[in-house]
Amino acid sequence: MVKRALPHGRASRRPTSAEVAALAGVSRTTVSLVLNDRGGELGISAETRARVADAAARLSYQPSHAARSLRRWRTNVIALLLYTLDSFYNAEIIGAAHAAALERGYSLNIMSAKFDEVQRRAYSLLSGGVADGVIVAAPPADFAADLKKLAENGMPIVVMQHHSPDPALQAVRVDLERGGYVATRHLIDLGHRRIAHIGSASQRLLKRRERSDGYLQALQDAGIAADPRLIAMAEPSLAGGFSAMQELLAQDERPSAVFVYSDQMAVGALHALRKHGVRVPEEMAVVGFDGIALGGFVTPELTTVDYSRADIGRLAVEAVISRLEGEAEPLREQVLPVRLLVRESCGGVRTVSDGEGA
Amino acid sequence: MVKRALPHGRASRRPTSAEVAALAGVSRTTVSLVLNDRGGELGISAETRARVADAAARLSYQPSHAARSLRRWRTNVIALLLYTLDSFYNAEIIGAAHAAALERGYSLNIMSAKFDEVQRRAYSLLSGGVADGVIVAAPPADFAADLKKLAENGMPIVVMQHHSPDPALQAVRVDLERGGYVATRHLIDLGHRRIAHIGSASQRLLKRRERSDGYLQALQDAGIAADPRLIAMAEPSLAGGFSAMQELLAQDERPSAVFVYSDQMAVGALHALRKHGVRVPEEMAVVGFDGIALGGFVTPELTTVDYSRADIGRLAVEAVISRLEGEAEPLREQVLPVRLLVRESCGGVRTVSDGEGA
DNA sequence: ATTGTTATCTAACACGATTTAGAAGAAGGC
């Protein structure tokens, strides 16, 4: 055999199935059958199977991902598109998604989709077939249109946490409206009437404002008129929560309670309250959203709307895979429940909801 | 042309370069040359180029990632292996890395490498050629051995933040020893003698304990004997910092200051101090590490050792790409500086170091 | 001896792109 010079841009030579075949003294077909565990049914003798497996191990052969997915039309990769990687809850979602994917023989490719340019790149990668399916958190309208195109080409796409922006996309979402409702209702039950809301400016891009809708509904059901001056929007970050709270505190007639879009913003808001000498919960009750670990490590400990991040990750992965393997009729939407986690910052009884406090 | 049934596991049909060629009335070769911007030099007329580009756009043609990387020996993907996705600073690293990669025409594939099984999977993916290069945060010894094999096969591998565990791997690291030294030295200069240290249990797996070494060196230089009872190790999390601090507070003779492995642990430690009624900084000075945003939103605001997360991400990506494109002799190691960011929790003067306080 | 059956393995094609080597035609110089 002539040893050619290394072609083109290749730095080194990985072994191919042909080399394994040569070492084992069989054909490439046999190597492929054995290594894909189809040797038994297709009548490759146990002795040959062992010889092939041994040869592959000796060369530490690893099939080429590119060649395999070109031939198989399957990458066994699921893309996970996230907008922020700076939230504590993402780690739980990703961990559970990883475990679920691994169990079924898939890998996760996490992509950031924070900026427009990265979204365009993600779209071109995905339509180039870099993954078999996609899980995505709330996509803005223009990106959702791209994703819809992919879905129409047969790629399973699951929207995570939020409502699906389009019927072509499946959803594994959280009952955010109910979360907003329960949080606000809790504050009402504690006697508050002037209840403010800090929302996320990013919601402007989406059609629905799920948490805010729950807030407004709870006020309406209690016969309290919503006051637009009590609603502040800001970036969903620590700094955003901080500045939104400062805005609320600048008002003549301050609210006595506030429902905040996320725990992260709520931590920023708490810092603003301390800076202004406002005692929590005595002068201002605070309820956040998400149930992140950090909420238990601030003073006062943060009351929040909790839900299972792990279930989101796991169910989203399973939804993609069951579509890919055509196991069952896919569910168009799965809705996960929320629960109010009462700690210190709201001034209520310290429990884990489901209970019916005074 | 006969329309075949869709082969095998394929859900739908994406257009191929052959279809673009047919629509434009040219050969596949021409399509390839035009779409890869080699049409000019290789004498494809402007008129033909326009026709091909138009046909590709009309079909919204996207080259198959698998076929292209099979042929080119290049995926234009850089893998980014992270151990924790729950740290606030990761977002900055990833954001900067993304921007740098995009600018050079590469994409980032973020993989979690938190669990052994995921590490094995990551290794098999990488040796299957799923990416052209790898950026990884402190790999434990067994995984580092795998990475070394990849490096010896010619794959560029860059270790991020920490010392490289092996000379075969490049490093873009932070001067963690100096950070530990500066932080501890600051506490000494403020008059503290009993200075505790909360470290990360994960360091046990690594050869070096960089921050801790700086702490010990500073004590030694000041003629203070290190007291093993003043060193507590725990998981690098909020809860870990909380429990480590509780351990330190249980001692007969409490320290008057503590240098903590990370800001995240420090926030947990601050919560423990408040629970025990220990005033910060009056009764206990605290210095963290990393400079995450959260440190500015806790009470008291956290003094910390800061460094540029963005530079780490950017330089790591550039190191991988310059190896891939063979531009220059690669640097075996790049060391980024740290700076002490003095806020409230240490009781020192509020500045941004570089200054020489009293 | 022929035919059929079973067990085991292989030759050759296909996947979709890039690239090498060279073809076809026009233009120009003699």
Next chain:
DNA sequence: GCCTTCTTCTAAATCGTGTTAGATAACAAT
């Protein structure tokens, strides 16, 4: 008219794998 040169394009090989259709040999049944 013949040779060279340039411009513009293409046929065919190639990357490493998976898969289809069929080869070969051994053995049994008739």
